[in-house]
Amino acid sequence: xxxxxxxxxxxxxxxxxxxxxxxxxxxxxxxxxxxxxxxxxxxxxxxxxxxxxxxxxxxxxxxxxxxxxxxxxxxxxxxxxxxxxxxxxxxxxxxxxxxxxxxxxxxxxxxxxxxxxxxxxxxxxxxxxxxxxxxxxxxxxxxxxxxxxxxxxxxxxxxxxxxxxxxxxxxxxxxxxxxxxxxxxxxxxxxxxxxxxxxxxxxxxxxxxxxxxxxxxxxxxxxxxxxxxxxxxxxxxxxxxxxxxxxxxxxx
Numbered sequence: 001x002x003x004x005x006x007x008x009x010x011x012x013x014x015x016x017x018x019x020x021x022x023x024x025x026x027x028x029x030x031x032x033x034x035x036x037x038x039x040x041x042x043x044x045x046x047x048x049x050x051x052x053x054x055x056x057x058x059x060x061x062x063x064x065x066x067x068x069x070x071x072x073x074x075x076x077x078x079x080x081x082x083x084x085x086x087x088x089x090x091x092x093x094x095x096x097x098x099x100x101x102x103x104x105x106x107x108x109x110x111x112x113x114x115x116x117x118x119x120x121x122x123x124x125x126x127x128x129x130x131x132x133x134x135x136x137x138x139x140x141x142x143x144x145x146x147x148x149x150x151x152x153x154x155x156x157x158x159x160x161x162x163x164x165x166x167x168x169x170x171x172x173x174x175x176x177x178x179x180x181x182x183x184x185x186x187x188x189x190x191x192x193x194x195x196x197x198x199x200x201x202x203x204x205x206x207x208x209x210x211x212x213x214x215x216x217x218x219x220x221x222x223x224x225x226x227x228x229x230x231x232x233x234x235x236x237x238x239x240x241x242x243x244x245x246x247x248x249x250x251x252x
Contacts, residue, residue, distance in 0.1 A: 015215040019046040020101075021123050022200075022213045025094040025174065032087040038062070052081060065219050068195060069135050080219040085193065089181040089220070097123055097165055098172040122169065127203030128162040129154070129210060130179060132196055136215075139197045143210045153210075162200070181220070193221040 016023060027040040027050075036058075040050045052062050063082040070077050083089060099120040131153075133139035147153045154161045162177050184194055197217045201210040 014050055017213050023096050025096045028092040030090040080217055083220045085220050085222045085224055091179045093177050096172055096174050097167055099123055099167045122167045125165045125202055129201045130162055131159045132198040134195050136197050193219055195219055
């Protein structure tokens with residue numbers, strides 16, 4: 001996570017479709033011992049970037065890594081938040097869902113004073129879903145082709161159903177959800193760690209598709225050392241090499 005991008009791509013930027021409707025208020029990342037590794041919060045509303053901080057007692061520097069999937073056509077290299085591999089990483093998300101303005105104006109009189117206020121409508125999230133993959137191409141394939149081939153996408157290990165939510169007459173509501181990251185198979189380590197592209201999606205019943213509400217990417221460094229292979233001692237081989245005689249040469 002880092003700067004908030006204006007379009008959905010895989011540049012490492014955090015993307016929101018509409019922060020006035022759905023946004024991430026905070027993210028807390030914990031290790032398997034429930035020790036807080038990082039806290040991420042927006043710098044403002046609407047957010048232009050997310051700031052990563054450690055606990056006061058933790059002076060470990062926050063690290064980033066150049067995106068290994070960086071496109072040569074991009075104007076500048078992009079960087080991903082770098083986390084250290086643990087048995088597992090726990091992400092605790094806090095979301096805010098807000099009512100949306102309709103564009104209409106409601107006229108009313110309060111204590112004899114005429115006021116005009118914009119009308120608002122409840123926001124309803126149906127089938128909020130979380131999906132992740134190594135990059136945007138594989139993630140897009142997961143939520144489009146694989147979704148249409150098998151609508152029960154939540155059975156996929158890379159997809160989780162979050163829930164259905166609504167403002168229900170309130171200007172805004174807040175809710176939480178947690179996700180547990182586990183190290184993929186060692187063969188999927190393509191360069192010292194694992195890249196992760198993640199999206200929160202809303203199910204569109206009319207179009208029968210999943211629409212991206214938020215997208216972010218990060219990197220987990222593989223610090224687990226491979227076990228040394230057992231040493232195989234080869235038997236001692238003694239070779240008897242006969243002396244070579246060269247024609248035209250003789251001892252003096």
